[in-house]
Amino acid sequence: MPETMKSGLEIRLVEALQPVRYFVLAQVLHQFMETGLHKELDAGPRTVEELSESLSLQPRRLVGVLHYLANEGYLSENDGAFSLEERARETAVFSSWYKLLVGGYSQTFEQLGRTLQEGAGFASRSGLDVGVGSCGISQYDAYPVIVDLLGAVRDEIESVVDLGCGDGGSLADLMELLPGLSAIGVDPEPASVRAGEELMRRRGLDQRVRLRVAGAENAPELDLGPGPVCFISAFVLQELLEQQGREAVVGLVREVFTHHPDAHWVVIEVDNRIADRAAMAHRLALSYYNPYFLVHYLTEQRLERDAFWHELFTEAGAEVAQQLTADPRVDSTGFLLGYRLRLSPGGAR
Known part of the structure; x- marks a missing residue:
């Protein structure tokens, strides 16, 4: 075979394998952070022996991981000691995205073929990793929107009910930002609630915040106090x-406002734009939202469009008093939907 033909084939092969390369890289980087390796190396250069001893890892297997990441440009090696490169430090800043998509949904993607079959159920996911990852991401996009929406009515409320609080990270931040308020957090994942209770104790918020295992549909039954x-x-x-x-x-929206006609309700959702080719050409849309949208077709979640939510709230007797999206310096797609609902005039009482 002529050299030019072999060269052309090799170039095509390299291009075709890029998705496989990045699939493995995402998995390794996630575990690199989860195992504590990133934290150890962030403190300074370490040898394989030092890392193995401090983290109770198998040296021979660890050697392969470290050299793999060095080949990808995330680590450097000098006299047998490995150090973090800047791109590895930058990756850790966005570890929550890895926690969500890799930790939370790796098993989901593995089940894609089976899930597509006629009559198949939904794919599974790691509820704990999804909750923790989502809370971490929310610090950048959803949490500031929640703060702004709450800020408009801060003087009108005495308590907060977080439906789907995850590990409680965002709720804890909110309580520290808004002293004087009490809160209830509910989540259907017991491990998330246990993690949240421990977090509240560490941050001295356990007297102001109560957590319990429950779904959002239990909201009307909660003992909220006056x-x-x-x-x-x-x-x-x-x-x-x-x-x-x-x-x-x-029914839930209607029932909540029936029981609490003076309540406010902050809702965060995502505008399902997966079929909008122009919108999906955005770099963040391709990097994050494209896989994010996909998992919502495979798991027991359903994203909808902005107009759908407006119609649903109106039918439930609520009105959108205020609507915001994420700070464009963080997310300029405009996909994040932040609503503050009130009981509409003549709504369900």
Whole structure:
């Protein structure tokens, strides 16, 4: 075979293997952070022996991981000691995205073929990793929107109910930002609630914040105490929508405002733009939202468009008093939907 033909084939092969390369790289980087290796090396250069001893890892297997990351440009080696390169430090800043998509949804993608089959159920996911990753990402996009929406009514409320609080990270931050408020956090994942309770104790918030294992549909049953309340549901109604149907979401919104006509409700969702080719050409849309949208077709979650949520809230007797999206310096796609709901005039009482 002529050399030019072999060269052309090799170039095509390299290009075809890029998705495989990045598939492995994403997995390795996630575990590099999860095992504590990144944290150890962030403190300074370490040899294989030092890392193995401090983290109780098998040296021979660890050698392969470290050299792999050095070949990808994430580590450097000098006299047998490995150090972090800047791109590795930068990756750790965005570890929550890895926690969500790699830790939370790796098993989901493995099940894609089976899930597509006629009559198949939904793919599974790691609820704990999804919750922790989502809370971490929210610090950059959803949390500032929640703060701004709450800020408009801060003087009108005495307590907060976080429906789907995950590991409690965002709720803890909110309570520290808004002293004087009490809070209830609920989440269907027991491991997330246990992690949240420990977090509240560490941060001295356990007297102000109560956590319990429950779903968003249990909101009307919660013992909230006296005073106006603001409900928060970040990426939660999408779960209820897929698992129990549209009428269940309408019924929940209607029932909450029936029981609490003076309440506010902050809702965070994501505008499903996967079929909008122009919008999806955005670099963040391809890097993050494209896989994010896909997993919502495979798991028990259902993303919808902005107009869908407006119609649903109206049917439930609520109105959108305020609507925001993420800070464009963080996310300029405009995909994040932040609503503050009130009981509409003549709504369900």
